[in-house]
Amino acid sequence: MMKLPLDNAKVAYARSLAERVVSPLLESFAARSTVSIERAVLRLYGVDGVDHEDIPWPNRVVDRLKQDGRLTTGAARALAATVRASGLPVQEAAVHLAQHGLESDLNDPTEAGAAREWAELEARKALTRLAATRQARRETRLRLGTGPTPQKYLIVATGNIHEDVPQGVMAARQGADIIAVIRSTGQSLLDFVPHGETTYGTGGTYATGANFRLMRQALDEVGEELGRYIQLTNYASGLCMPEISVLAAQEGLDMLLNDALYGILFRDINIHRTLTDQHFSRMLNAFSGIIINTGEDNYLTTADALEEGHTVLASQFINERFAKAAGMPESLMGLGHAFEMNPNTEDGLLYEIAMAQLVRQVFPEAPIKWMPPTKHVTGNIFWTYAHNTLYNLVGVLTGQSIELLGILTEAIHTPFASDRYLALQNADYVNRYARHLSEEIQYAPDGRIARRAAQVLDEAVGLLEKVADEGLVPSVAKAVFAGVTRLPDGGKGLAGVFDRADTYLNPFEALLARQEVRA
Amino acid sequence: MIGIRKADLERLKPYGDTMDDGKTQLSFSLPVPAGPEAAEAAKRLVLAHGFADPMMVRMEAMGPTMSFFVFYGAMQQTIDYKNLVVPKAEFEALDMHQIDDLIEAQFGRRLVVVGACPGTDAHTVGIDAIMNMKGYNGHYGLERYKMVKAVNMGAQIPPEALVARAIAENADAILASVVVTQKDLHITTLTELVEVMEAEGVRDRMLAIVGGPRMTYDLATELGFDAGFGPGSYAEDVAAYVAQELLRRQGKAMPVRA
Numbered sequence: 133m134m135k136l137p138l139d140n141a142k143v144a145y146a147r148s149l150a151e152r153v154v155s156p157l158l159e160s161f162a163a164r165s166t167v168s169i170e171r172a173v174l175r176l177y178g179v180d181g182v183d184h185e186d187i188p189w190p191n192r193v194v195d196r197l198k199q200d201g202r203l204t205t206g207a208a209r210a211l212a213a214t215v216r217a218s219g220l221p222v223q224e225a226a227v228h229l230a231q232h233g234l235e236s237d238l239n240d241p242t243e244a245g246a247a248r249e250w251a252e253l254e255a256r257k258a259l260t261r262l263a264a265t266r267q268a269r270r271e272t273r274l275r276l277g278t279g280p281t282p283q284k285y286l287i288v289a290t291g292n293i294h295e296d297v298p299q300g301v302m303a304a305r306q307g308a309d310i311i312a313v314i315r316s317t318g319q320s321l322l323d324f325v326p327h328g329e330t331t332y333g334t335g336g337t338y339a340t341g342a343n344f345r346l347m348r349q350a351l352d353e354v355g356e357e358l359g360r361y362i363q364l365t366n367y368a369s370g371l372c373m374p375e376i377s378v379l380a381a382q383e384g385l386d387m388l389l390n391d392a393l394y395g396i397l398f399r400d401i402n403i404h405r406t407l408t409d410q411h412f413s414r415m416l417n418a419f420s421g422i423i424i425n426t427g428e429d430n431y432l433t434t435a436d437a438l439e440e441g442h443t444v445l446a447s448q449f450i451n452e453r454f455a456k457a458a459g460m461p462e463s464l465m466g467l468g469h470a471f472e473m474n475p476n477t478e479d480g481l482l483y484e485i486a487m488a489q490l491v492r493q494v495f496p497e498a499p500i501k502w503m504p505p506t507k508h509v510t511g512n513i514f515w516t517y518a519h520n521t522l523y524n525l526v527g528v529l530t531g532q533s534i535e536l537l538g539i540l541t542e543a544i545h546t547p548f549a550s551d552r553y554l555a556l557q558n559a560d561y562v563n564r565y566a567r568h569l570s571e572e573i574q575y576a577p578d579g580r581i582a583r584r585a586a587q588v589l590d591e592a593v594g595l596l597e598k599v600a601d602e603g604l605v606p607s608v609a610k611a612v613f614a615g616v617t618r619l620p621d622g623g624k625g626l627a628g629v630f631d632r633a634d635t636y637l638n639p640f641e642a643l644l645a646r647q648e649v650r651a
Numbered sequence: 652m653i654g655i656r657k658a659d660l661e662r663l664k665p666y667g668d669t670m671d672d673g674k675t676q677l678s679f680s681l682p683v684p685a686g687p688e689a690a691e692a693a694k695r696l697v698l699a700h701g702f703a704d705p706m707m708v709r710m711e712a713m714g715p716t717m718s719f720f721v722f723y724g725a726m727q728q729t730i731d732y733k734n735l736v737v738p739k740a741e742f743e744a745l746d747m748h749q750i751d752d753l754i755e756a757q758f759g760r761r762l763v764v765v766g767a768c769p770g771t772d773a774h775t776v777g778i779d780a781i782m783n784m785k786g787y788n789g790h791y792g793l794e795r796y797k798m799v800k801a802v803n804m805g806a807q808i809p810p811e812a813l814v815a816r817a818i819a820e821n822a823d824a825i826l827a828s829v830v831v832t833q834k835d836l837h838i839t840t841l842t843e844l845v846e847v848m849e850a851e852g853v854r855d856r857m858l859a860i861v862g863g864p865r866m867t868y869d870l871a872t873e874l875g876f877d878a879g880f881g882p883g884s885y886a887e888d889v890a891a892y893v894a895q896e897l898l899r900r901q902g903k904a905m906p907v908r909a
Contacts, residue, residue: 302713302714302717305714305715306713306714317771317772317773317831317836318771318773318807320773321771321807334771334831334836335831335836398773398775398806399773399806399807400805400806400807433776434775434776434779434783435785436785474788476788476789506776507776508788510882511864511882543830543864544864548680549680549713549717550678550679550680550713550719553680553711553713553719615783615785616805
């Protein structure tokens with residue numbers, strides 16, 4: 133394999149800086165919770181469904197507890213006390229809790245102890261069920277096998293799950309390894325997860341448990357037919373990160389976009405809300421064996437790829453550290469980057485290779501997620517097809533893992549069936565034609581590519597030093613990433629963050645942190 | 652030797668490699684298995700759309716029940732180009748320095764432009780290309796203009812918030828960028844934006860401009876905007892239009908430049 137001459141000491145130093153960036157925030161994760169974490173806890177216990185106004189019961193319960201000033205001890209404790217006092221099954225107890233509020237006295241030590249015992253026992257059972265789902269999926273994946281890397285990732289986005297399913301199946305038959313169902317525009321800003329099978333969405337389809345199940349089942353069936361395991365991915369970003377992680381674990385998804393920094397910068401979600409959400413969400417993803425995809429590629433849609441490449445690398449180091457803190461192994465860290473340089477740049481291909489190879493070598497075990505050109509795509513579909521061909525070449529040359537295929541009608545409409553077909557033809561052609569190219573050539577030790585990679589690493593270290601000194605939250609306020617400013621008390625969702633009471637209970641968090649239930 | 656025929660502007664049609672050959676590329680899919688029946692169906696569809704000599708150059712099976720086609724055909728329709736009237740934003744093209752000079756000389760103050768992606772649209776690539784310092788493709792954005800105060804509110808801004816900010820900034824123009832157009836989402840959002848401006852009584856006080864990959868001047872004016880900018884527009888187009896349109900409204904003509 134061709135390798136860049138990398139300064140390993142500098143890479144290690146960058147990692148130590150990322151640790152300095154992330155460590156101060158870990159304390160706040162332990163001291164706070166959010167409405168979406170509490171709703172995720174309820175979902176883990178089995179609370180589901182919606183009321184007559186289509187409001188999910190997890191929202192009804194959490195809203196009620198919040199209104200009554202009883203959320204700070206955790207939804208787990210309230211649910212447990214209600215189940216104990218009423219003798220009702222979980223779902224009915226949750227409905228009762230939403231309608232009547234918490235009727236038990238949590239100050240009674242005997243009752244409090246019994247409630248805690250129930251909460252812990254049921255949490256163990258719930259995690260054991262999720263572990264079984266993960267294990268079954270792992271067995272299917274091993275039995276059928278997955279396609280060679282770069283794995284071809286294609287999106288469907290009709291808005292109607294019943295239309296998405298045949299499109300996903302068709303894409304799998306044409307050679308896709310990974311199917312993503314793009315979410316409806318604006319779902320990331322909903323502070324609830326819609327329920328049931330949905331047939332209306334703009335620019336995508338709502339992420340719901342039922343929609344996950346339909347697509348999962350269809351991809352499993354076509355996977356058996358093809359003798360190839362087809363992976364399914366969705367989006368645990370926005371205001372409902374932890375809940376989407378729960379639904380994805382329950383329904384057997386393989387990957388999730390999961391990146392607080394992305395939500396902060398591009399969806400204007402409050403930094404405290406989403407970092408707190410992300411931590412619990414990633415703990416769940418780690419347990420469920422779900423690969424996360426991070427969104428650094430998006431930086432380059434607003435910032436310039438040639439000038440700001442180092443912000444991508446710096447953010448990847450930070451995202452790696454956040455993921456480690458949540459217990460994720462590197463094999464689940466699909467760190468993101470993109471092929472977004474201006475095609476008018478002389479030697480742009482060399483700089484793209486430098487960046488892709490650098491990311492590959494710095495995170496050798498991570499299933500790197502590689503994104504196609506979007507910013508400089510013009511609507512000239514013939515030109516875009518050429519653009520995507522070079523993107524594919526860099527992907528196979530530098531050994532990218534998860535490759536979102538460029539679509540010739542990018543920026544025009546959600547992909548036609550034929551757009552996906554042509555994208556797969558392009559990728560298959562390049563991957564086949566250049567399969568072992570990287571084994572045959574080497575980088576000039578002091579050539580343009582090596583110098584560019586060294587420069588990006590140097591600049592990333594410089595940026596990380598600054599962020600480590602100033603702190604992540606103030607740095608984001610100073611538009612360090614993607615040229616976007618986000619203030620600590622700005623953005624959406626801050627009202628959903630609360631300080632935990634001393635008696636706060638979330639048995640899932642404790643069990644996941646201690647890794648007592650093995651997946 | 653006969654010269655090359657000139658285009659007949661009253662009966663314009665596509666040019667492949669010979670004047671008036673009408674040659675056109677087509678590609679599409681049919682939800683049936685590739686085969687002789689699919690090929691015949693595809694050919695008849697092309698014929699039915701008025702293309703003469705339909706030539707199927709490629710049919711591929713995209714799966715068991717889907718076929719993909721590439722066709723060529725000769726378009727028979729013509730259009731009277733000579734008498735075509737297309738409404739568009741009327742302004743003289745200027746570069747950044749010329750625009751700054753014009754604003755300084757004619758207004759003596761910075762023009763204020765407030766921009767955003769209104770509604771649920773999360774795609775800032777368009778508004779950033781027009782407004783951010785860096786601009787796009789070598790064309791600086793409005794932030795770079797000495798004589799423009801550019802306020803970029805970013806994505807997913809409710810129309811009320813955009814208008815409120817424009818009022819607070821005493822803006823000369825509002826810029827809305829819409830990228831997501833599936834299910835006509837942008838129509839709803841843009842209509843709402845104009846309604847909010849009217850409700851706040853500022854519709855006549857500031858220019859309302861919209862841009863996006865699917866935007867045309869026609870659609871923009873139909874929705875109640877002053878102008879619409881489609882793909883290939885840069886900051887200097889928007890700035891030149893804003894300055895000149897404001898001048899026009901003040902009854903001043905564009906000064907003749909040396």
